[in-house]
Amino acid sequence: MDSKKLKEDLARDFNHIWHPATQMKDHETEPPLLIDKGEGVYLIDRKGNRYLDGISSWWVNIFGHNHPRLNAAVTRQLQEIAHVMFAGVTHQPAIDLAEKLVRNTPPNLNRVFFSDNGSTSIEIALKMSAQYWLEVGKPERKKFVHLKGAYHGETLGALSVCGIDLFRTKFQNILIDNIEVPGPDCDRCPYGLVPETCAAECFEPMEQILNENSDKVAGAIVEPLIQGAAGMKMYSSVYLRRLTDTCKVLDIHTIFDEVAVGFGRTGALFVCQEYGFEPTFLCLSKGLTSGYLPLAATMTEDKIYQAFYDEYDTFKLFLHSHSYTANPLACACANETLDMLTEDNFFVYLKEKSNWLKEGGKRLEMLEHCGEYRQIGMIGRVELMENKEKKTPYPFEKRLGYRIYLEGLKRGVLLRPLGNVIYFMPPLIISKSEIEFMTNTAYDCIHDILK
C-alpha cells in the first residue's frame, strides 16, 4: 500500500466529488473509505482492511462481491454486445429476464417495462397509472396515496409519494401534491396491539381516505412489510391484505414497491408472491442484478397494458424512455441472479441463516438502550432508546447512528444505521460465523458508544 497515493486520492475525492446523502463537511474529519476490492461479504480498502458489508452496499448485494457466476455472466454478454437501444430492437437477455420475472411473480403480472433504478421504476408506475385513467376517460383520477414514513426514491415524481420529511422539506416548493396517510407504527402502536396478532386496526385512516377520495385517487403505493428508509419499520401483512382488498373494491391501483424488500430479503423471492397479493404494479430494482449494475423493472397486468394498446394514430402509446433501457449487461446479471435464487433449495437454506441472524440479533435486546429486536427474513433491526421502558427516542442531533457507524468501521463491520435504528441487511450468502461476527460487533459498538 502506497500511503502517499492514498492521501492524494482522498484529496482528489474531496476536491471534486459530491457524494450522495452526505454532508460533505463530515469528510474533513472522516474521509470516505477508499474501497479497492470486494470478496464475498467483504469490502477491502486501500490499506487492506476488510469490512463486512452489513447493509449489502445500500441493500443491493445478494450474492456477495466478486461472485464467479455473476462475473462470468457479465463477461459472456460483454463478448456479444454491451448495449443496444430497446425501441424497435430486442435481445435475448431481456427476453429471458422478462419471462423469469413473469414466472416468479403473481399471475396477474405478465408485462415488464425496464428502466435504470428504483426511482425510475416508480416514476413509470405513477405515469402508467395516471395515463391509464386518462385513457379510460377518468382524468380526475390523478392523486396517489402514500404512507407516512414511505420512501420511494428521490426524482421529483417518486419524491412526491415519499412520506419522510427529511427528504422532502427542501423541495416542497417544486413537488406536486399527493395524499399522505398515517401508516402502521408497530414500535409504538397507538392501539396498543402487536403485529403478530393484530387485525391492522391502523388501516382505518387509510380506509377512510381511500373511501372519501376514491373518485380522485389513481393509486396507492406501499413498501410491503418493511418501510426501509423510515428505519426498517416492519408491519403486518394483514395491513397489505386490507389495503389490496379495499383498493380492489374501489378500483384503485396498488403499487407495490419491492425495490428494497424483493429478491429474497424477506425470506421469500417477493412479498406479493409469498402472500398471494396481486398488485396492479410491482416495482423492482436493487437486488435485481445482485448489486452489480443499475437496472429496474416495472411490472403490470393486462388491464393496464390493453388501455395503451391501439393503432398508432390514437397516440395511446406510453411515452417514456431511458437510453439504457434493458441494458444487456445488466440483464445478464439479473438472469444469473434469478437463476441462483430459484435453484438448489436456496430459500430452505436461507431459512436456517435467518434463524442464525435472529439468534445474534436478539442478543442486542440485552443492552440497556436497545428496544425490541425485530426481523423479517434476512432483515433485522433494533431501535436505540434513551429510556427503553418509556420508549423515549434519542434526539437526532446526537448522531448516535453515525457514531456507531464509525465505531463499526474500526472493528471491521460496515453498519449504516438509519438515525437511531441499527439494522442488519447482509448479502444473503453470509455464513454463520460471519453473522456472528456482524451481530457481536454491533453489540460491542452499541455497548461502548452508549456506555
Add this chain to the structure above:
Amino acid sequence: MDSKKLKEDLARDFNHIWHPATQMKDHETEPPLLIDKGEGVYLIDRKGNRYLDGISSWWVNIFGHNHPRLNAAVTRQLQEIAHVMFAGVTHQPAIDLAEKLVRNTPPNLNRVFFSDNGSTSIEIALKMSAQYWLEVGKPERKKFVHLKGAYHGETLGALSVCGIDLFRTKFQNILIDNIEVPGPDCDRCPYGLVPETCAAECFEPMEQILNENSDKVAGAIVEPLIQGAAGMKMYSSVYLRRLTDTCKVLDIHTIFDEVAVGFGRTGALFVCQEYGFEPTFLCLSKGLTSGYLPLAATMTEDKIYQAFYDEYDTFKLFLHSHSYTANPLACACANETLDMLTEDNFFVYLKEKSNWLKEGGKRLEMLEHCGEYRQIGMIGRVELMENKEKKTPYPFEKRLGYRIYLEGLKRGVLLRPLGNVIYFMPPLIISKSEIEFMTNTAYDCIHDILK
C-alpha cells in the same frame, strides 16, 4: 440460425415486454429486431443480418460496439469490484473520472455528482438549484425556464422542463408548472434570418421573460446548439451567449443539458467548453460510457457547493441518492471513453469525418422533398417537406419517418427518424465508406418511399 427459436423468442418478447416509446400494437406486423451481437458500427441480428447503427443506439454509442479497449476496461474492473455504495465510500474509478471531467469542462465546474441516466442528472440539477435558493434565503426562486421543443428526460421533474407536447400531454395532470419560452426555429425563422449570421434575434422573448420573472426564476435550462428530440433542431451559439450573459446579470442559474450533444458529437468534447460558456450546471450521460452502461454526472461550481457545505446539524446537506451512484463498472467505461476522446488527436481526425458526412448528407438536398441539410460536427439532419419551397410539413399521421425506418432496415441501415426529420448520428469511429453507405441508403430510402 434456428428459425423456430427466433419465432419463439419474438413471441416471448411480444407476450411479456413493454418496449419504451413504442406503440406495442405495431409489433403485430413489425416485430422488433432481435439483436444478438455488435461489431463496430454494426448490429447483427439472429439471422446474421447486419445493420449500420446510424443513430448510435439512441445517441449513446461513441466508439462502436464490442470495442476491445472498453471491453477490457469492464473486465479489469469486474475482477476488483462491480459495485459498492457511494456514501461513506469512494473508489478509484470514480475519483479518476471526476478529475477527468473537471479537467475537460469549463474552469468553474469543479464538482461532480454522479447518478444513473440523463433524467436523473437533470432532476439533480433542478433540485440542487432549488435548494440553493432556499439555503440562501430566496425560496421564491423556484421556477425553471425552458424552451419550446426542449427535451430533458421523462421522470416527472425532468418532464416538467420539457417543451414537447407529445411527451407532456398525457401527464399534464401530474406535472409541476414551469415556464416555457419560444426558442430558436432556424428552419422557419420568424425574423427571416439565417443562423450563420443572425444575432439571435429570437432571444428576445426569453430576455423579456427572464427580466420580468427574475425574482421567481431559479434557473434556465437548454440543450446547447441542438434540440435533439425536437428533430435535431440546430441553432446558433449566439443564442447561448446571450442567454448565459443575461442569466449572469440576473443571477439566474444556467443548466446546460449536454446529455445528447456531449462527448464529441458536435465536433468538440463539450459545447460549453468549446465556446467558453460557464454554465452553473452541466448534465452529462449517454456517451459518457460510450454506450456501454447507464451512468450520469451533474457538474456544478463552488458557489453552489458551498451553500450546502456546513455542519451536519444545519441539515443543509443535499439529500438525493440512487443505490448505484458512481457504479464502478460504468465509471471504468467512462474513464476509458474520456481517454480515447482526449488522445491521439481524436478531434483532428473527427473533423475529416465530419466533412465526409457533410458531403454525403448534402446529397439529400437534391431530393424533391428534402429541405436544407444542416450539420454540426457528427450530427446531420434534413426535414422532409410536402412542398420544399413553401416549407410545408408532411402531416404526422403519414408516419413517413417510420416507413423510412422500415425501409432502411431492409437495406441494412438503422435510421430512426424523428417525425419527418431524417438524421445521422453514427458512432464517431465510423469510416468513410460506412458514411457513404449510410447516407446513400438514406437517399435511396427517401427517394423510394416518397416517389
